[in-house]
Amino acid sequence: QSALSQPASVSGSPGQSITISCTGTSSDVGSYNLVSWYQHHPGRAPKVMIFEVNRRPSGVSNRFSASKSGNKASLTISGLQAEDEADYYCCSYAAGSFWVFGGGTKLTVL
Amino acid sequence: QVQLVQSGAEVKKPGASVKVSCKASGYTFSDYAIHWVRQAPGQSLEWMGWIHAGTGNRKLSQNFQGRVTISRDTTADTAYMELSSLTSEDTAVYFCARVVTGYFEYWGQGTLVTVSS
Numbered sequence: 001q002s003a004l005s006q007p008a009s010v011s012g013s014p015g016q017s018i019t020i021s022c023t024g025t026s027s028d029v030g031s032y033n034l035v036s037w038y039q040h041h042p043g044r045a046p047k048v049m050i051f052e053v054n055r056r057p058s059g060v061s062n063r064f065s066a067s068k069s070g071n072k073a074s075l076t077i078s079g080l081q082a083e084d085e086a087d088y089y090c091c092s093y094a095a096g097s098f099w100v101f102g103g104g105t106k107l108t109v110l
Numbered sequence: 111q112v113q114l115v116q117s118g119a120e121v122k123k124p125g126a127s128v129k130v131s132c133k134a135s136g137y138t139f140s141d142y143a144i145h146w147v148r149q150a151p152g153q154s155l156e157w158m159g160w161i162h163a164g165t166g167n168r169k170l171s172q173n174f175q176g177r178v179t180i181s182r183d184t185t186a187d188t189a190y191m192e193l194s195s196l197t198s199e200d201t202a203v204y205f206c207a208r209v210v211t212g213y214f215e216y217w218g219q220g221t222l223v224t225v226s227s
Contacts, residue, residue: 003154034212038155045205045217046155052212089155093212097160097169099145104154 004029004090004102011108017078020105022090023071028100030071034093037066037075039086040104046089050075077107085109112136114144114206114218121224127194130221132206134187140164142208144189146180150202160209161189196225 005023012018022029022037029035035053038046048057050066053073063084066075073092077084090102117131132144146158159170161180168180179192189206204221207214 003156036213038214040155043203043220045220046214048213048215057215091155091157091214098171099157099160101147101155101157 002100004092004100006088006090006102006105008103009106009108011110012080013110014080014082016080017076018080018107020075020077020088020090020107022073022075022092022102024073024092024100025071028092028094029068029073031095032093033068035066035068035073036091037064037073038089038091039084040089041086049088080109082109112208112216114208114216116204116206116218116221119222119224121226122196124197124225124227126196126225127192128196128200128223129190129192130204130206130223132189132191132218134163134189134208137208139182139187140184142210144180144182145207145209145214146178146191146204147207147214148202148204150199153202158191158204163189193223196223198225201225 010018033053037050040046049064053068054066063078088105113135115133140163143160143162145160159180161168163182177194182189206218208216
């Protein structure tokens with residue numbers, strides 16, 4: 001099981017928008033609408049920001065949105081804020097009842 | 111409220127095994143699966159496997175080549191992850207998490223396992 005592919009880092013200035021991509025295969029992202037995104041600060045438990053491709057849990061800012069096309073999912077954060085600086089991981093259910101995470105993307109707010 | 115409380119940090123020698131526990135509260139333990147995820151220093155999150163607390167059905171990542179065992183004790187509302195033949199590359203924070211409708215909703219606080227001679 002190979003990790004989903006994410007850019008190692010992205011950056012943006014406060015108020016700007018950024019998009020993080022997550023590329024999988026037809027055995028995971030491409031076949032299931034069970035893609036989720038997590039915000040992770042080292043030393044703490046990850047926090048879900050998006051589930052089922054584009055749904056936001058209660059309490060998550062509507063500045064976070066996501067989509068999927070084919071084998072590629074994307075997370076967009078609009079109106080960047082300093083507090084958004086963190087590591088972001090995508091995750092997908094995969095054929096055979098497996099799960100796979102992305103390699104993670106470090107977001108820097110300039 | 112749902113809580114997953116993990117056992118404390120461990121220091122192990124290469125070749126040894128480690129067993130991490132995850133005690134659930136605030137919900138019916140047998141109704142959900144518990145997953146295990148780890149993060150080595152400077153590395154990404156890595157899914158290890160899951161066990162359904164009620165049925166005992168489980169699925170393990172092939173990346174661990176049979177070194178990982180996941181179990182549960184329904185009388186204690188606790189899940190366990192045991193990793194054998196430890197090497198320095200197994201030094202990581204290990205998390206348990208409850209999955210609902212396709213995402214990791216609740217997480218334990220993490221358990222640091224350090225493998226060092």
